[in-house]
Amino acid sequence: MSKVVLITGGSSGIGKSIGEFLNEKGYVVYGTSRHPKKYTNSKFPILALDVKDVTSINTSVNTVIKKEGKLDILINNAGAGITGPIEETPEAEIKNNFDTNFFGPINVIKAVLPQMRKQHNGLIINVTSIAGYMGLPYRGVYSASKGALELITEAFRMELKDFNIKMTNVAPGDFATNIAEGRYHSPLLDDSPYKTPYGNTLNLMNAHVDAGSDPNQMAKAVFKIINAKNPKIHYKVGEFMQKFSIVLKRILPDTVYEKLLMNHYKL
Known part of the structure; x- marks a missing residue:
């Protein structure tokens, strides 16, 4: 029997690419969106799900199980971007980003x-x-929320070993998606002490997304992970220098690495 896959945030961007790729490979794919009626032309069913609403989560999961009798793979893809000086980012937006x-x-x-x-x-x-x-x-909240998910996955994996349930992280770099359109931007305030550096960094971040890699790279990476006998704890998918930056962080003194980042963002 074909494996059943549930992809949160499967209506666009990376999630859509993964869903279409797996669908073509013969998997039974379900995607989710907060507004599924907008995606009537999807190549696989899109269910209503808001990751901040436990009731909608349970409803969607139960729908898949009722229709298919099983659920083999969950791809937790839904997420939200956020940018801004931490000092000027409203607490409600920080909490909203962690909720997502x-x-x-x-x-x-x-x-x-x-x-x-x-x-x-x-x-x-x-x-x-x-x-x-x-x-x-200027992307510290986003870094923190994704870093927290990386760490909790490490703990979760060990807790699930006895049940033959496997868990892994896959960390993408910059991909050509619409994430920049949907993320929260702290406004560029004329009287802000961060106006110039934040504005420059924001333009650089948007340029990275616009020039990002093809999301199908993520789809192919996820397909390999699914077919791995023993998935690793961490996977990284992106341009060489983006992945290499993680290696540099491990081997360089903290202040040297910080200097490299500041030079990259022209701070």
């Missing part, structure tokens, strides 16, 4: 675990970010 990028995925995991435990089999792939490996200027 950290607490949301945890609640989706909790919803699928009973079925996977019943099957004594399952795979959970958390889509994080290379940004989660380092505190990036």
Whole structure:
């Protein structure tokens, strides 16, 4: 029987690319969106799900299980970007970002675990970010939320070993998606002491996304992970220098690495 896959945030960007690729490979794919009616031309079903709403999470998961009788793979892809000086980012927006990028995925995991435990089999792939490996200027909240998901996955994996449920992280670099359109931007304030450096950094971040890699690279990487006998704890997908930056962080003194980041962002 074909494996059943649930992809949160499967209506656009990386999630859509993963879903279409797996669908072509013969998997039974379900995607999710907060507004599924906007995606009537999707190549796979799109269910209504808001990762900040536990009721909608449970409803979508139960719908898949009722229709298919099982759920083999969860891809926690839904997420939100956020930029701005930490000092000027409203507390409500910081909490909202963690609700989407950290607490949301945890609640989706909790919803699928009973079925996977019943099957004594399952795979959970958390889509994080290379940004989660380092505190990036004017993207610190995003880095922190994705980094938290990376770390909790390490703990979760060990807790799930007895149930034959596997979990892994896959951290993308910059990909050509619409993430920049949907993320929260702290406004560029004329009287802000951060106006010039934040403005310059914001332009650089947007340019990186616009020139980003093809999301199909992520789809192919996820396909390999699914077919790996024993998935690793961490995977990184992106340009060489983006992945190499994580290596540099491990081997360079902290202040030297910080200097490299500041030079990169022209700070």
